[in-house]
Every structure is written in C-alpha cells, then in structure tokens.
C-alpha cells in the first residue's frame with residue numbers, strides 16, 4: 001500500500017463523512033493545532049449548494065441515487081455521499097423519552113442523561129438551522145390529522161424535547177424545499193481551514209491493528225489501495241458501515257471472523273450484533289375527490305410535503321407517561337410507485353419505537369466492495385412484545401381514521417382491520433422508519449456484548465473510537481438524526497478536552 005497521508009500523518013482521521021463525521025470534522029478542526037482528515041466513500045459536491053444534484057437537495061422526496069447498494073431492500077438504504085444519510089433522509093427531527101436516556105446512561109454513564117445532552121441538542125439544532133413547520137407547508141390532510149389527534153384527547157407537545165405522549169410537528173432541516181444536510185450545516189465554514197482535509201470518493205477497507213493500537217487505515221481510491229496514518233482514528237461509517245470496517249479489521253466475534261477468512265485482532269462478540277430498527281405498518285385510506293383536489297393545489301403551489309405531523313402514542317405495554325409508538329399520517333405522492341396525475345396516497349402508519357427484536361450485520365466477504373448481510377429481524381422477539389405493540393398502534397390508527405376530522409377527508413377502511421392481520425402478514429407488510437442503531441453498542445465493562453464505552457472508545461484499543469448511530473445500545477423513541485448529531489457534538493467536546 002502507498003502512504004498518502006500528510007508527511008507526519010494526521011492528528012485525527014475521521015472515517016465516514018455522514019451526520020456524525022461532519023460534526024466531528026467541524027468541531028475538531030476548530031482547534032488550529034489539530035490536523036484532521038475526513039474520509040468519505042461517496043462524492044463531495046462541494047461548498048456551493050448550486051453544485052449539488054437537484055435530487056439530493058429536493059426535500060420533498062427521498063433520493064435514491066447516492067446510496068450504498070442501489071438495488072438493496074428498502075430497510076438497507078443509507079446515504080453514500082458527504083453528509084451521509086442526512087443527504088437522503090426525511091429531514092425530520094424529534095427527540096426521545098426519559099426512558100431512552102436512562103438506558104443510555106446505564107450503558108455509557110451520566111454524560112448520556114437528558115440534562116447533560118440538552119446543550120448539545122440545542123447546539124446541533126442551531127448548526128443545522130432546524131425550524132418548525134411553516135404554516136404554508138401544512139396540507140388539508142396534515143391539518144385534519146392534527147384535529148383528529150386533538151379529538152382523541154392528545155395534547156400538542158414539543159417534538160424536539162423530552163416529554164410525554166402528544167401530537168405536533170417535527171423540526172425540519174429543510175428550507176423552501178431544499179434539504180440542508182450535515183455537510184451544509186457543519187462543513188460550510190470548516191472547509192476552508194488549512195488543517196482540515198476532506199477526502200471524498202475514498203472507501204475505507206480496514207484498520208491495521210497491532211497490540212491494541214491502530215497503526216494505519218487502508219482505503220481504496222479509484223481502485224487503488226492506499227494507507228493513511230494518524231495518532232487517533234474515529235470511525236463514523238454508520239450502523240451498517242462501522243461494524244463492517246471493524247469486522248474487516250479483525251475486530252469482532254472470532255468464530256464469525258474465521259468464517260469470513262479474517263484473522264482475529266480483538267475478539268469482540270458484540271460487533272454487528274444488536275441491530276435495532278423501528279418497523280412500521282402503513283394503512284392506506286382512500287382520499288376523497290376534495291382531498292385529492294386540495295393536495296393537487298398544494299402541489300401546484302410547491303408546498304406539498306408527504307408528512308408534517310405525528311403523534312407520540314402509548315401502547316398498553318408502554319411504561320406510564322412515556323410513548324412507544326409514532327403514529328404518522330401521510331398524504332401526497334406515494335413514496336414508492338406512481339399514481340395518475342391529480343391522485344394521491346393518503347394513509348396512516350404505526351411505527352414501533354422501542355422494539356425488543358434484535359437483528360445483525362455480518363460480512364458476506366472481506367471485500368469492502370461487496371454487499372453486507374443486513375437483517376433487522378423485525379418482529380422476531382420470542383415474547384411477542386413487538387407484534388403486540390404494533391397491533392395496539394394499528395388500533396390507534398383506526399381510531400384516528402374514524403375521527404370526524406379525518407372521516408371528512410378519506411373513505412372508510414376497507415377489508416379486515418390491519419390490527420387483525422396475522423403475525424406473518426404484519427412481518428410481510430413491515431416497512432422501516434430508517435433509524436437503525438446498536439451494532440457497535442456502548443456498554444459497561446462487565447457487558448460481554450459492549451463494543452465501546454460511553455466515550456466511544458473501542459474495547460481493547462487505545463486510539464480508536466466509534467462515534468455514530470451504531471454506538472447507541474437502544475434506539476430512542478424518536479427519529480435518530482438529532483440524537484446522533486447531539487451525541488457527536490458531545491463526544492467531539494470530550495475528545496477536544498483530552499487533547
């Protein structure tokens with residue numbers, strides 16, 4: 001391998017230029033005495049918004065071009081571009097419950113409490129320019145759904161802060177239909193710093209580990225293999241990418257590594273295990289001619305968005321005062337497929353926010369160009385918790401659809417109520433909310449499945465941390481972008497404090 005690093009190497013190399021990677025690159029390079037290199041497999045379209053593809057900027061749809069494995073099943077979609085999945089996501093930002101922080105604090109220490117994370121949440125919201133839903137983006141469907149939620153007795157709540165069940169709008173990282181991804185939010189002014197190098201189009205293959213220290217990282221650029229060296233390495237390739245890099249580097253379950261033909265450097269059984277994502281079931285409804293006309297008029301004005309409100313709801317199994325479901329009414333062009341002009345899809349999804357099921361990420365080969373085995377194992381928990389909660393959610397969907405406010409906009413439910421579907425049918429109909437976490441989970445020293453500690457340090461290593469969604473041991477009862485931004489802000493400050 002050729003050595004393409006700075007003559008004396010970098011102080012810090014960040015592997016993966018997604019949500020967490022952009023935060024780390026910006027915050028760590030604020031210190032002019034630290035040289036930082038950010039490595040990203042996908043393209044960097046540069047500092048000027050006008051040079052980015054329209055598809056990536058368009059916040060009204062989910063882009064499908066700059067992704068890993070373009071023909072992959074939908075639960076595996078992830079961004080492969082500077083900004084990572086924030087460049088292809090729904091631009092929604094919500095915050096989780098007190099229960100999430102209790103789980104994270106047990107695993108990672110008091111820094112993960114709601115109070116200690118709050119300043120980092122605010123800092124992230126400010127940098128990303130998060131804003132509330134403007135009135136003009138609220139369609140007749142969204143307005144009806146909010147009124148329906150109030151009819152059912154839900155109170156309006158602040159979705160970007162801890163609290164209890166209720167309804168409201170998310171905070172958005174999109175302005176006038178333009179997706180403001182983490183590369184815009186964090187790298188705009190950092191790009192011109194002489195101590196920050198952004199290396200796009202560079203796929204991380206593996207880390208060279210000896211005696212618990214990373215000695216270099218192998219990357220592939222235009223088919224060429226090269227090596228970068230640094231004092232410390234921060235792995236931010238996301239919930240699917242980070243365990244894959246560790247596994248290729250020989251950090252993972254020894255038996256599995258042997259199967260993949262990789263020599264074990266550190267036997268860490270938790271790498272790639274504990275994959276946790278939020279499945280959802282969509283219940284389609286039939287829009288009335290009036291609703292279709294109203295949505296068409298919104299679209300003509302350029303202000304039609306598929307979803308702009310949600311309900312935090314509780315199943316019978318949810319701890320008192322918290323929520324374990326997002327009820328998400330959507331109305332607009334279908335997410336998948338097409339309808340004739342002037343016709344729209346309206347419906348309501350129930351998403352399971354605190355699943356008990358655990359899936360996994362595994363290598364199919366040691367080649368970084370090969371696809372991974374990604375199995376979210378939706379609704380697989382033996383006790384049937386997840387199926388019970390989603391059924392409860394589908395009951396709430398029916399109640400919402402039956403409110404006077406929504407009955408005026410859609411026809412009645414047809415066929416069997418979704419809550420009566422068989423377990424297998426629920427599995428077959430499950431989509432994803434795209435919030436996978438947990439494959440490099442943080443945990444205490446006595447937790448055999450812990451991969452990192454509360455500071456993201458990889459067990460058994462002295463200069464390697466993981467900082468991204470993969471370290472969250474449990475998924476929050478929220479969308480994950482804002483929690484990942486806040487976690488990266490918090491860990492960046494901790495890393496700077498140690499310099």
Ligand SMILES: Cc1cc2nc3c(=O)[nH]c(=O)nc-3n(C[C@H](O)[C@H](O)[C@H](O)COP(=O)(O)OP(=O)(O)OC[C@H]3O[C@@H](n4cnc5c(N)ncnc54)[C@H](O)[C@@H]3O)c2cc1C
Pocket residue numbers: 015016017018019020021039040041042062077078079080081082083084085086088089090091092093094202203204205236237238239241242245368433434435436468469470479480481482484
């Ligand atoms: C379709 C979709 C919709 C979503 N909608 C929302 C939403 O509306 N609200 C919300 O809160 N969350 C949403 N999310 C989730 C949110 O985007 C993620 O939680 C967040 O991006 C996670 O940040 P991360 O840094 O862990 O990973 P990412 O942002 O995915 O970044 C990982 C980066 O690492 C790079 N990488 C991976 N492997 C390698 C490698 N081997 N070499 C070099 N680079 C590599 C990737 O290309 C990517 O840029 C959505 C996600 C998807 C996919």
